[in-house]
Amino acid sequence: MSFSYDIKQELNKNSNLANKEIVKYELTGYFISGNTNIINEKEIKFSTESDYNINRFSKLLANLDINHKIEVSRKNIYN
Numbered sequence: 001m002s003f004s005y006d007i008k009q010e011l012n013k014n015s016n017l018a019n020k021e022i023v024k025y026e027l028t029g030y031f032i033s034g035n036t037n038i039i040n041e042k043e044i045k046f047s048t049e050s051d052y053n054i055n056r057f058s059k060l061l062a063n064l065d066i067n068h069k070i071e072v073s074r075k076n077i078y079n
Contacts, residue, residue, distance in 0.1 A: 008052055017063045027060045044068075
């Protein structure tokens with residue numbers, strides 16, 4: 001596994017999401033990562049190939065009582 005994957009897994013194990021300030025900081029990290037586009041006040045697009053990141057992003061939103069719906073689209077690349 002990669003260093004990034006290992007860190008994400010460790011954060012997930014140690015974070016029970018009880019501290020709302022920490023949840024806000026982590027969510028802010030997703031917003032400034034360059035993988036998130038805020039289309040309008042009701043639509044956010046988050047781009048990742050990682051199922052972990054999709055699930056974590058959703059957990060953070062839910063923890064802060066942000067109503068959301070996850071839609072996954074995959075691109076198939078053929079050589």
